[in-house]
Amino acid sequence: MKKLLAMIAIGLIAVTYSCNPVAEMASPEDISVANGRLRFRDFDHLQQVASALRQHQTKAELDAWEKKFSGFTSMRTAFERLSVSEEDIETIGKAQSEKGYESLLRLDGEQGNLEASRLIDSEILATLFNGEGIVLFGNDAFKYGRGQVYVLRNFAESKLQNLNAADEIVVL
Template sequence: MKNKSFYVIAVAAVMLFLSSCDKEESIQSTETSQSITLKNGMIVFNTIDDFEKTIESLMKNQSNLDQWEKNFNGFTSMRTAYDNLSEDDMQKIASNKSSHQFIDILKISDDQEPEALMNIDDEILATLVNENGLLQIGNDVYKFRYDMLYKVAYKDLDKLANIDRYSKADLKSNTIETFEVSHNYFVTDLSENFKADRTCDRRYWKKDRKRLKGEQWTTNIGSLYSGAGARTKHQKKTLGIWWRNKTQRLRLRLNGNYTQVFQGIPQPPIAVNEDSGWATDDGREAYTFDFCVNVNCSFQINSLTSTHECTCDDGNYESCTIVF
């Protein structure tokens, strides 16, 4: 009888424990669903804090971006839309010499080596923004373009459809706020009239029409977001434009430090040491090492060595290194 009573108590304790766990999971799930929702194909964050916490969470496991996105049925991020561009899309853009049809996803750089650049450098942020460049935080909706960030109240969302036709005066009269966006892949020293790229590449295949490319980047998107990171990319040149192109394996290694400039004051250097390991390639291997949200903040890459490696299409090993 004593043993039977003990058994009943033990079972009850286990059931209570499991019930407690289920309750905790339910609470966590409810909190997540309450702070992040999907509306008309757009991710909606209740507050700027929810937005920031989500980026912080995704930074801890940056290889899980696809899995996170799949939690929102019917949602396609800018990152996924960019990755899903077909060979036909590339041919169409290159032959028409215009990317306007895909302006919410990318921009063709206007330098001597034209490249299809995703509108957002940070893979994490590009996972939160939808294929139309839209994201909602509180009652405000943001539209991300390569050179500009637009902001409207949710009730005025339809006005964003006309931004390409609006003059500056039109934007202002329609209560659409604008903020400049910067993308930096180089370092400059104005005192010495010096500029150096934070990029490297290795070219191969027919007339060097494929390449491994490495980049170190910093970006400022108005006062909403600032970030810094690096990436290894594999690309193919189609009709004179470099595009993302899958290959066998890529790897990104980082070692060095950077500085966060907060409210105009440089903070102590922060070390970064990261190795992605060899990954089955989806066209790039990227790592964001810091960000700021809704504050006066920027980043400077001080002394950073990044090694970019590839087991490329021809089966050969290629690498390039950026040293600063």
């Protein structure tokens, strides 16, 4: 009888959690939005949220989670909304510059056969970083750039102006 009750309890718990998967995802309570960027308590908190989001990777689940943060648009959503025509891609390719798009996309392929793709491939990371490629944690920030991740210690807006000048910046 005890085994039967235990199995029923486990079944009820499983059904309860499966009915509302978005609700059990990383709670937005300890996450704030600052200048269009998500701010986490610290790096461990950022990792915990990323880990929780890995369990819920459908577009609908990630969209629902992102919508909890007024004033925030992820890189994933910004890229989806981006309308880059074939002509734009050709122009960007001829100039060999993604100027204006450098924090959001990269061009892959060869001249005449270029394809625009999101700068961050991971759906989870692209959900946590904003369209500028920035996420904040504690007093620090990550800035995702072309092939590099900058760690900006004691983050201030001025550090974005010259990423190579500040001592506190670590390139991963």
